[in-house]
Amino acid sequence: MKELLSIKNVVKKYEMAEYNALDNVSFSITQGEFVAIMGASGSGKTTLLNIASTIDKTDCGEIYIKGRNITNMSDSKAADFRKDELGFIFQEYFLLDSLTVRENLSIPLSLLSKSKDKIDEKIECLASKFDMLNQLEKYPHQLSGGQKQRVAVIRAIIKEPAIIFADEPTGALDSNSTESVMNHLHLVNKEMNSTIMMVTHDIYAASYASRVIFFKDGKIVNGIVKDDLDDRDTFQNQIYKIMLSMSK
Numbered sequence: 001m002k003e004l005l006s007i008k009n010v011v012k013k014y015e016m017a018e019y020n021a022l023d024n025v026s027f028s029i030t031q032g033e034f035v036a037i038m039g040a041s042g043s044g045k046t047t048l049l050n051i052a053s054t055i056d057k058t059d060c061g062e063i064y065i066k067g068r069n070i071t072n073m074s075d076s077k078a079a080d081f082r083k084d085e086l087g088f089i090f091q092e093y094f095l096l097d098s099l100t101v102r103e104n105l106s107i108p109l110s111l112l113s114k115s116k117d118k119i120d121e122k123i124e125c126l127a128s129k130f131d132m133l134n135q136l137e138k139y140p141h142q143l144s145g146g147q148k149q150r151v152a153v154i155r156a157i158i159k160e161p162a163i164i165f166a167d168e169p170t171g172a173l174d175s176n177s178t179e180s181v182m183n184h185l186h187l188v189n190k191e192m193n194s195t196i197m198m199v200t201h202d203i204y205a206a207s208y209a210s211r212v213i214f215f216k217d218g219k220i221v222n223g224i225v226k227d228d229l230d231d232r233d234t235f236q237n238q239i240y241k242i243m244l245s246m247s248k
């Protein structure tokens with residue numbers, strides 16, 4: 001299978017820190033995989049996501065996305081790379097409050113100089129899939145948390161990025177909204193064959209992934225792949241047991 005993201009021997013130590021936030025981390029994600037990164041607070045999950053997505057730099061090691069070495073990209077090249085190739089979903093949504101949902105969603109494609117007709121066509125197609133067609137002319141403050149996060153998911157996928165990085169996408173949501181957002185993320189992964197790397201504390205959210213990688217003290221300590229024959233409850237149970245054993 002085609003390797004999409006490859007992390008090789010990555011080390012990251014913050015200034016004044018006693019320990020490495022990432023300590024010789026290596027793994028790869030193939031095209032179409034949905035990988036969840038789990039671990040206790042401080043285990044290095046967000047540091048990993050920031051380094052894998054060009055937001056932060058490593059001290060040692062290399063990162064490749066679609067075969068391109070992104071390790072030492074200049075800031076301006078990294079910004080272009082993010083615009084062209086990466087999608088982001090954050091806990092706090094980061095929608096622009098003064099713009100409608102439609103205007104928020106048009107930004108990624110406008111930045112890629114797509115025509116207005118193409119942009120509207122794409123927005124309406126995805127809004128329909130995400131049950132958001134009636135919300136396009138509303139402003140973010142008129143939406144529920146779950147609806148805002150669905151807009152953020154559409155915004156992340158609309159330009160069909162090479163990979164989507166999601167940092168605690170359900171962290172601010174109640175259980176109903178979490179279920180809806182995760183169902184839509186799952187749909188994106190299956191129907192559009194999107195590659196997703198998601199950092200989460202939430203065992204339920206992680207159970208939607210096809211693989212979970214577990215971190216402790218900046219190191220990978222375990223990994224589990226969902227068996228196609230197993231249902232999500234079984235996978236969630238397996239994740240729970242590993243998290244429990246790691247906390248002992």
Ligand SMILES: Nc1ncnc2c1ncn2[C@@H]1O[C@H](COP(=O)(O)OP(=O)(O)OP(=O)(O)O)[C@@H](O)[C@H]1O
Nearest residue numbers: 014015017021039040041042043044045046047048
């Ligand atoms: N900017 C920073 N400066 C110094 N130390 C940092 C910085 N950011 C993170 N750290 C430290 O690096 C380690 C890993 O932090 P990181 O935020 O990656 O963990 P995490 O697993 O994402 O935690 P959480 O689940 O609480 O968000 C921690 O010990 C943290 O205190």
